[in-house]
Amino acid sequence: EIVLTQSIPSLTVSAGERVTISCKSNQNLLWSGNQRYCLVWHQWKPGQTPTPLITWTSDRYSGVPDRFIGSGSVTDFTLTISSVQAEDVAVYFCQQHLHIPFTFGSGTKLEIK
Amino acid sequence: DVQLQESGPGLVKPSQSLSLTCTVTGYSITSDYAWNWIRQFPGNTLEWMGYISYSGSTSYNPSLKSRISITRDTSKNQFFLQLNSVTTEDTATYYCARWGLRRRYFDVWGAGTTVTVSS
Numbered sequence: 001e002i003v004l005t006q007s008i009p010s011l012t013v014s015a016g017e018r019v020t021i022s023c024k025s026n027q028n029l030l031w032s033g034n035q036r037y038c039l040v041w042h043q044w045k046p047g048q049t050p051t052p053l054i055t056w057t058s059d060r061y062s063g064v065p066d067r068f069i070g071s072g073s074v075t076d077f078t079l080t081i082s083s084v085q086a087e088d089v090a091v092y093f094c095q096q097h098l099h100i101p102f103t104f105g106s107g108t109k110l111e112i113k
Numbered sequence: 114d115v116q117l118q119e120s121g122p123g124l125v126k127p128s129q130s131l132s133l134t135c136t137v138t139g140y141s142i143t144s145d146y147a148w149n150w151i152r153q154f155p156g157n158t159l160e161w162m163g164y165i166s167y168s169g170s171t172s173y174n175p176s177l178k179s180r181i182s183i184t185r186d187t188s189k190n191q192f193f194l195q196l197n198s199v200t201t202e203d204t205a206t207y208y209c210a211r212w213g214l215r216r217r218y219f220d221v222w223g224a225g226t227t228v229t230v231s232s
Contacts, residue, residue, distance in 0.1 A: 001175075001176075038217070040219075042219070049221075049222035049223070049225075050219065052218045052219065055217065056217070061218070091157075095219075097217050101161050101174040104158075104160075106157070107157060
């Protein structure tokens with residue numbers, strides 16, 4: 001089973017700050033089928049259901065603002081919010097889909113000062 | 114809009130079976146996608162449990178393989194989770210979610226239903 005580690009459980013930042021959230025895999029997430037990494041970032045806002053934010057490591061889901069940037073390769077992946085807004089308060093978790101069982105990171109809770 | 118809604122008992126006794134229903138509206142479960150069950154334990158860890166695809170094929174988390182069954186009723190556009198021989202460690206919030214077999218992400222989730230295993 002692929003294990004995803006999000007080492008920082010929570011972050012508190014001021015609006016406008018840049019935030020990076022890390023997700024590390026214990027296996028290479030490269031899919032040979034398209035040479036892309038099988039890593040998704042989800043955003044889970046309070047009182048809502050999770051929504052996809054970034055797919056295939058770096059593709060923004062439809063409607064996602066460009067302040068959300070996904071990057072990384074092999075086993076190390078990062079979600080960057082270039083300028084945090086109040087509406088970004090949420091839990092951010094990564095998820096891999098290279099191998100069954102799909103697995104999730106433990107999540108990073110983002111709060112605003 | 115596609116919507117998923119979980120339903121089922123909120124309390125199950127140890128050693129019994131847990132049975133949940135996910136009712137899908139706005140999209141036919143036989144058209145496309147894989148229809149999943151995911152649970153979140155107290156402490157917030159997420160575990161993918163398994164899915165049934167639009168064609169009826171299933172895939173399960175190996176950690177649950179001996180206890181889990183996912184089935185469907187296409188006439189009602191519902192799919193079901195059965196988890197046998199539950200213990201207190203199966204206490205969780207259970208979500209159903211839609212997975213794109215080509216897009217490869219969960220794009221729609223239900224609101225979740227909390228199940229407590231207790232005598």
